[in-house]
Amino acid sequence: MDAIHIGLVSVSDRASSGVYEDRGIPALKEWLELALLNPCSFDARLIPDEQPLIEATLKELADQCGCALILTTGGTGPAPRDVTPEATRAVADRELPGFGEAMRAVSLKYVPTAILSRQVGVTRGGSLILNLPGQPKAIKETLDGVFAAVPYCVDLIGGPYMETREDIVKAFRPKSGQKTTPG
Ligand SMILES: Nc1ncnc2c1ncn2[C@@H]1O[C@H](COP(=O)(O)OP(=O)(O)OP(=O)(O)O)[C@@H](O)[C@H]1O
Ligand SMILES: Nc1nc2c(c(=O)[nH]1)N[C@H]1C(S)=C(S)[C@@H](COP(=O)(O)O)O[C@H]1N2
Secondary structure, eight states: OOOEEEEEEEEOHHHHTTSSOOOHHHHHHHHHHHHBOSOEEEEEEEEOSOHHHHHHHHHIIIIISOOSEEEEESOOSSSTTOOHHHHHHHTOSEEOHHHHHHHHHHHTTTOGGGGGOOOOEEEETTEEEEEEOSSHHHHHHHHHHHGGGHHHHHHHTTOOOOOBOTTTOOOOOOGGGOOOOOO
């Protein structure tokens, strides 16, 4: 089974300055380790809401670290210091608007303020970058809702073949995109 390298970015002024303990990176890791069958390794970064730093971090994870998937958490709202979507768009080759739309739609089942998140999904080279809201509970809520589309997206941009635990999330691939196990 392909090994997968994943970038995790927690964007939070208060967690990065020690006001509270970061719960973003542990929540991202926990969900991914439960959902993915592939052997996974992670590069994790805890940074403040500073656009140049977010951009540099995303570029490093995509271009130097070779992450096929990069998940950010935090900084997607309307507050003046929320700049994760701007940073993500600034480093993007293409935007995949469906990810932001679908995450907001599933999130409305949990909170009416889901519409306040400006989260986006983009590609940069062979990396898929997804923004998640900062509330630690939002990580599971949004990943449960959209991750079915992630493995095929990663296939299409030339990444590893991701396999998921079906009781957590069932990856969807069209028949032509499915790998058949030999024998
Ligand atoms: N990385 C994190 N670790 C733990 N809790 C978090 C984290 N990010 C957000 N939260 C929790 O979710 C709440 C709302 O998150 P939000 O992203 O709006 O924080 P914020 O007001 O932008 O501040 P900051 O950037 O300092 O996290 C926070 O008050 C906090 O309780
Ligand atoms: N699934 C889910 N989506 C959510 C939330 C949540 O708790 N769960 N919080 C909302 C709130 S209150 C805000 S302000 C926005 C932006 O959050 P962020 O700035 O922490 O990224 O995400 C929204 N989306």
